[in-house]
Amino acid sequence: MRHQRTVVVSTALGLALAGLGAIPAAAAPSATAAAPSATSAYVHGSTYAGSAKEAANNKAFYDAVMKSVAKKRAANPLAASVTVYYSTRNAPSFRSQISQSAQIWNSSVQNVRLAESSSGADFSYYEGNDPNGSYASTDGHGSGYIFLDYQQNQQYYSVRVVAHETGHVLGLPDHYSGPCSELMSGGGPGTSCRNAYPNSTEKSRVNSLWRNGLATAFKPAA
DSSP states (O other), X not given: OBOOTTOOBOOOOOGGGTTSOOOOTTTOTTOBSSXXXXXXXXXXXXXXXXXXHHHHXXXXXXXXXXXXXXXXXXXXXXXXXXXXXXXXXXXXXXXXXXXXXXXXXXXXXXXXXXXXXXXXXXXXXXXXXXTTBSEEEEOSSSOEEEEXXXXXXXXXXXXXXXXXXXXXXXXXXXXXXXXXXXXXXXXXXXXXXXXXXOOHHHHHHHHHHHHHHHHHHHSOOO
16 A cells, blocks of 8 residues: 655654564565654545556565465365465564454455464565555565555554555455445545455455466466
8 A cells, every 4th residue: 555645744653663673674675764754645545546566566466475375285285275374473563453354354255264374474464664655565586575554554544454455465456546445445535444344346356366376276387
């Protein structure tokens, strides 16, 4: 959920955040150790439509997660469903929101499940300060991660932010012009939006993607 750079918010982070560590530079180069002096919403206003770079990052993230899942399924072909494992080790402040996000998605779709793992995760959550806000990306080596920005998660309903970014893990693109009822509209509806659930179209899309992903995961390597 990237920022619309023309909207400036002057509220500084509280002292409580000062003691929280930022994401390691190697994992997310754009993260900073100090709070940005000025920031904006994770996209406030439906006029922002995202960028080709963001779309490419989101697609790369989904592909990286799918590849990781396929590798695990090749080792355990009798598994009854697709499970995507995540790590919260580097985002301890958001563990509750991440857990709620996983529960939301697990109750909304049937062909994929999210589960926390202490090792061998398919993707990881990180926390810190970044003027670009929260986002999903890859590390350039075939692994995906979600970065959660402190200030953005104070401005917006944090569970929605996390569930939105997790939607990218499951293959959904941004659609900032959508209504609050559409999870992937992100911050487009404004800070008052507290819906953290995907709508019927988003649920159907994820189920379709992971139904195909299940077949791909079982496909023998060439």
